[in-house]
Amino acid sequence: xxxxxxxxxxxxxxxxxxxxxxxxxxxxxxxxxxxxxxxxxxxxxxxxxxxxxxxxxxxxxxxxxxxxxxxxxxxxxxx
Numbered sequence: 001x002x003x004x005x006x007x008x009x010x011x012x013x014x015x016x017x018x019x020x021x022x023x024x025x026x027x028x029x030x031x032x033x034x035x036x037x038x039x040x041x042x043x044x045x046x047x048x049x050x051x052x053x054x055x056x057x058x059x060x061x062x063x064x065x066x067x068x069x070x071x072x073x074x075x076x077x078x079x
Contacts, residue, residue, distance in 0.1 A: 007046070007060050016045035043071055 033041075046057040058068040 005060070012045060012049070016041050016049075039071070040075055043068065044075070 042061060043057065046061055047054055050056050050060075054068055054072075055065055058065045061068070063071075
């Protein structure tokens with residue numbers, strides 16, 4: 001978990017950041033994702049990492065709780 005009030009990509013598991021393990025040659029694959037998909041991963045991942053605490057997730061992500069709940073509702077309609 002983060003050591004302060006800001007979450008950095010290094011604080012997140014690779015399943016959220018989409019980072020790939022480096023091969024022995026030091027190269028890595030690049031994965032291009034839509035911004036909307038990255039946003040969804042960040043929100044869902046933060047909620048999971050915080051044990052379901054949506055208000056804390058919103059605070060750490062720098063969005064309002066109303067925005068968080070609206071986004072979650074959008075994700076339900078997409079899936």
